[in-house]
Amino acid sequence: MTATHVPVLAGELIAALELAPGATVVDATAGGGGHARLAAQRIGAAGTLIGIDRDPVAAERFASLAEEVDAGTRFIAASFVEGLRTLRDEGLEADAVYFDLGASSMQIDTRERGFSYSYDAPLDMRMDPRQSLDAREIVNEWDERRLAQIFRDYGEERYARRVAHAIALARAHAPIETTLQLVEIVSGAQPAPARFAAGHPAKRTFQAIRIAVNDELGQLDAALPLAWQLLAPGGRLAAISFHSLEDRRVKQFLAERASGCSCPPEFPVCVCGRQPEAELPRRRAIFASAGELATNPRAGSARLRSARKLELGQ
Helix, strand or coil, rough: CCCCCCCCCCHHHHHCCCCCCCCCEEEECCCCCHHHHHHHHHHCCCCCEEEEECHHHHCCCHHHHHHHCCCCCEEECCHHHHHHHHHHHHHEEEEEEEEECCCCCHCCCCHCCCCHHHHHHHCCCCCCCCCCCCCCHHHCCCHHHHHHHHHHHHHCCCCCCHHHHHHHHHHHHHHCEEEHHHHHHHHHHHHHHHHHHCCCHHHHHHHHHHHHCCCCHHHHHHHHHHHEEEEEEEEEEEEECCHHHHHHHHHHHHHHHCCCCCCCCCCCCCCCCCCEEEECCCCCCCCHHHHHHCCCHHHCCCEEEEEEEEECCC
């Protein structure tokens, strides 16, 4: 069963977008529809809400939402890169584009999809069940060196080599089929202090595999420029991320757009002519309030960043 979707940093996101009645809004990660519902309420009957998601369950959620809100709606069943590219090629100008990155609660809490280390399920972790690559293939077929690399790069796992080696030894006897099989192997590969430290010992490994299965970082790198191109002058881009790998990319992308002259400091005058494309309402990320954390612990790692697209010459 899928738990009720609780949108993270919902009020903060809607405030950052500064949505007005009649606005055109793109929800690049429609998911459970919690943020989309709030956006639709703000833009009203004259507004347009476009949802994008590669998960068929998100399409069903969005269809139900569309029947309940006054705003005009459209859903694109695709990855956010494909969806944003489609909208760009159509010449759409949006007043706001936003991302709620990572796996959604409806994916994590649907046990049979294999996203969680808390339930026993087949190794899967696909956001789009139609794609061929899944967690089982990565765990059982990628070589040990490659596994260690993704555990280190995508999971920031301190014991990446030990975990990869343990997986290679285990699968030599029989394929690793389920999430709890993998949890046992990962936990056993770590020293006792790591197993009993704060946080689940398999959390970083599961994160790394999920990111690799869904190419989450590659998708984000390609999607941010597309989202920026879609924005009309004065439009807002916002992203909620849940770990440093995502947040670092969002932060760097927005900082680059907000920077002006890139000439060396020793130049007496600017010769590059570069002007800022973005205005950052604040330099630091927004985190969940104590009140939200008390009711939704999953908000603990969430952070929100946003920017406004400047008019040329502004």
